[in-house]
Each structure stands twice: as structure tokens, then as C-alpha cells.
Amino acid sequence: MPSRAIERLEQIYAIAQHRAGYSAEEDAAHELAAGWMREAGLEVSRDAAGNLFGKRGAARVWAGSHLDSVPTAGRFDGALGVVAAIEAAGRLPDRELAVVAFRAEETGPMGSKRIEETPDAYLEVHIEQGPVLAGLGEPLGVVTSIAGQARAAVVFEGRADHAGTTPMDAREDALVAAAEFILRVRAAPVGAAVATVGAIEVEPGAVNVVPARVTVAVDARAPTEEELDALVEAIGFEPAVRNRAAQMGDAFAAVLPDAPRLVSGAGHDAMVVPNASLLFVRSLNGGVSHHPDELSSAEDVELAVDALTAALARLTAP
Numbered sequence: 210m211p212s213r214a215i216e217r218l219e220q221i222y223a224i225a226q227h228r229a230g231y232s233a234e235e236d237a238a239h240e241l242a243a244g245w246m247r248e249a250g251l252e253v254s255r256d257a258a259g260n261l262f263g264k265r266g267a268a269r270v271w272a273g274s275h276l277d278s279v280p281t282a283g284r285f286d287g288a289l290g291v292v293a294a295i296e297a298a299g300r301l302p303d304r305e306l307a308v309v310a311f312r313a314e315e316t317g318p319m320g321s322k323r324i325e326e327t328p329d330a331y332l333e334v335h336i337e338q339g340p341v342l343a344g345l346g347e348p349l350g351v352v353t354s355i356a357g358q359a360r361a362a363v364v365f366e367g368r369a370d371h372a373g374t375t376p377m378d379a380r381e382d383a384l385v386a387a388a389e390f391i392l393r394v395r396a397a398p399v400g401a402a403v404a405t406v407g408a409i410e411v412e413p414g415a416v417n418v419v420p421a422r423v424t425v426a427v428d429a430r431a432p433t434e435e436e437l438d439a440l441v442e443a444i445g446f447e448p449a450v451r452n453r454a455a456q457m458g459d460a461f462a463a464v465l466p467d468a469p470r471l472v473s474g475a476g477h478d479a480m481v482v483p484n485a486s487l488l489f490v491r492s493l494n495g496g497v498s499h500h501p502d503e504l505s506s507a508e509d510v511e512l513a514v515d516a517l518t519a520a521l522a523r524l525t526a527p
């Protein structure tokens with residue numbers, strides 16, 4: 210029998226696969242969640258950014274995630290954290306806490322960046338969106354940090370020449386220089402760091418012309434600021450965009466002392482909300498995400514709700 214959490218994820222998905230931030234579809238998901246919040250004994254409110262809160266009492270401890278989604282979304286990314294928080298709040302009827310659904314995470318995060326008060330703790334349950342927990346045979350993982358990111362477009366200048374008449378030793382081939390750079394990007398990361406060239410533009414881009422100018426897009430991520438500095442240095446580029454690594458709190462570690470520890474390579478609301486702790490739930494189907502095949506089992510979701518309930522109970526004890 211499917212759990213209520215899984216049924217509710219299906220109901221949110223039935224509104225629309227793509228629930229863009231601040232769209233009618235995201236509004237409808239917020240309305241649905243608001244009803245479940247009231248059922249769980251929470252008082253519903255919204256802030257200026259449109260974030261949805263279900264509060265009980267002083268509500269200094271928050272749990273939640275987001276209800277917007279990407280065009281190719283599955284059922285779990287974001288929605289799982291909101292549904293799990295409502296379940297946990299319902300199991301703790303005498304505790305002062307808040308469930309929150311942040312606006313427009315996928316295109317920002319826009320909502321969580323504009324909160325008007327700082328919680329003493331923010332707890333987020335999220336599908337892993339990767340294969341690590343499945344590989345370990347573990348249902349849940351405690352996230353220690355969300356990786357910092359550095360990005361830039363790196364340009365290589367050469368000289369356009371005739372591909373037939375220019376001897377090999379007389380060329381300044383921008384694409385060959387870019388290719389050496391791409392191999393350096395692959396070789397540079399150590400530990401949990403990662404680096405990627407995901408886009409490339411070749412000019413003039415003709416089969417019979419030596420490339421004169423090449424632009425590559427590099428994306429580098431690492432668990433700490435120090436490791437990100439070292440990675441940027443090893444690759445050798447000047448970041449145009451840099452997002453700081455965010456260390457996560459120990460709210461889930463306190464109730465899951467033996468669970469594996471992970472670094473999140475993807476950004477989440479927990480990256481911008483102060484005093485955040487993040488719990489990952491095992492992704493099945495090879496860790497596929499932002500795709501309809503994205504999946505966590507009902508059993509694993511139930512374990513995550515149990516862990517969230519225990520963590521909230523500990524933090525809100527009278």
C-alpha cells in the first residue's frame with residue numbers, strides 16, 4: 210500500500226510536471242500544501258516573497274523545501290521535502306515549528322533568498338539526485354556541505370588559416386589549446402571536487418579553417434572554499450561567477466549517527482537559509498533526476514520522515 214507521502218507527491222505531480230516559479234501551477238501546488246498544513250494543525254501564512262508557511266506557536270525551527278519544478282521534472286525533487294515536513298509536523302502535534310514551501314528554487318533560489326526572519330534551525334529532506342547512496346546500499350545520507358561553485362567562459366585566441374596550405378608547425382590553433390585546457394579540467398579535481406566543460410564555441414567553425422577563437426564554459430565545484438580555491442588554481446581560470454560553499458548543520462547527524470556523510474554537488478534552498486541541515490534520500494533508477502523516472506521508494510521516504518520527526522522533536526523539546 211502506498212504511503213500518504215507518496216500519494217501526495219502524485220497529487221502535486223498531477224497538477225503539472227512543470228511548475229515554474231511564480232506560475233499558476235506553482236500557486237496550485239502551494240494551495241494543495243496549504244490544505245495539508247491546516248489538516249496537520251498548522252496556521253497558514255505567506256511572506257512578501259510568496260513563500261508558504263504552516264506555523265505552530267513561535268516556530269523558531271523550520272522544515273521544508275520547494276514545490277516549483279523544471280520542465281522535465283520527476284515527482285520527488287523539492288516536493289518530497291515539503292510533504293515529509295508536513296507528515297513530521299502532524300506527528301508532533303504539541304511542538305512549536307513551521308513547515309515552509311519556498312518559491313522558485315529551480316530558477317534562483319528566489320524565495321529562500323528573501324526570507325524575512327532567520328530560523329534557529331532549518332531542516333530539509335531532498336532526494337539525492339545521484340547514485341552514491343544506492344551504490345552504498347544506504348537509504349539515507351547526512352549532507353555535510355553544499356559544494357561551492359565557480360564558473361567562467363574561458364577564451365582561447367589563435368589565428369584563422371587555410372586548413373590545406375598552412376603547415377602544422379606554422380599554426381596557432383585555438384581549438385588545440387582549448388582541448389589541452391579541457392583535459393586539465395578533467396585532471397584537476399581531487400577528493401569530492403568536480404569540474405566540467407559543458408559548452409564550447411568554435412570560430413569561425415568551418416571544416417577547412419584553422420580555428421581562430423574558442424570559448425569554453427567551465428564549471429568547478431568543491432566542498433569547501435579552500436578546496437574550491439585550490440581547484441580554480443589547478444585549472445587556471447578567473448571565475449566570473451562564484452557561489453560560496455555552505456557548511457550544513459548537524460540536526461540530522463544527531464539522530465542518524467551511523468548514516469553515510471555526503472557532499473551535495475547541487476544547490477538547494479538549504480544553501481541560502483541560515484542554520485540549515487540537509488538529509489538525502491536514496492535515488493533509484495541510477496540516480497536519474499530532473500526526469501520522470503526520478504524515484505525513491507516508499508520505504509526510504511518513510512525512513513526519512515522518521516528521521517525528520519526525530520530531529521524536529523529533539524530541536525523543539527520544551
Ligand SMILES: [Zn+2]
Nearest residue numbers: 286287314335
Ligand atoms: Zn530541489
